[in-house]
Amino acid sequence: MIAMCVHIWITKLRMMRKKIIYIVALLSIIVFLGIFNKPEIANAIGNDERANLETQVNFIENSWTSAVEKAKKEHKYIFVDAYAVWCGPCKLLKTTTFRDRKIAEYFNKNFVNLSLDMEKGDGAKLSEKWEIEAYPTLLIVDPEGRVISGHVGFITATDLLKFGQDPKIK
Known part of the structure; x- marks a missing residue:
């Protein structure tokens, strides 16, 4: 009985760990897209490229x-x-x-x-x-x-x- 309880508990931990990894990955993607989707950042990146052409x-x-x-x-x-x-x-x-x-x-x-x-x-x-x-x-x-x-x-x-x-x- 104890072995069965331990097995169920380990199985649930594994499933929980996979869910946590998926959630962290999804949140990371959302944060990344949110940061680089801002117009001022996109414009700054474009301006750097234009400035680079003018300085060479x-x-x-x-x-x-x-x-x-x-x-x-x-x-x-x-x-x-x-x-x-x-x-x-x-x-x-x-x-x-x-x-x-x-x-x-x-x-x-x-x-x-x-x-x-x-x-x-x-x-x-x-x-x-x-x-x-x-x-x-x-x-x-x-x-x-x-x-x-x-x-x-x-x-x-x-x-x-x-x-x-x-x-x-x-």
């Missing part, structure tokens, strides 16, 4: 032809980020210098920005033409592909702004 240099990726067409149409020089995928300083440029607000505003306004992997496609051809020997190499070129100015190696936001504002580039 917007590059055309690996298409010399597209950059040239846009540069001719807008009467601008092309700012080239010549990189290799394995290059540590190149990655650092992308995550720091190119995400600086002043850099983004200046370069997005004054140049057509082109990011080129110099080991494939258009990059491989232009690497020979421009005689690029190290990465990163940053260039200001005209739409005909003539180099106006260049810098080899990592560069801080302050120095990149000076580079982009060089009078010989105007």
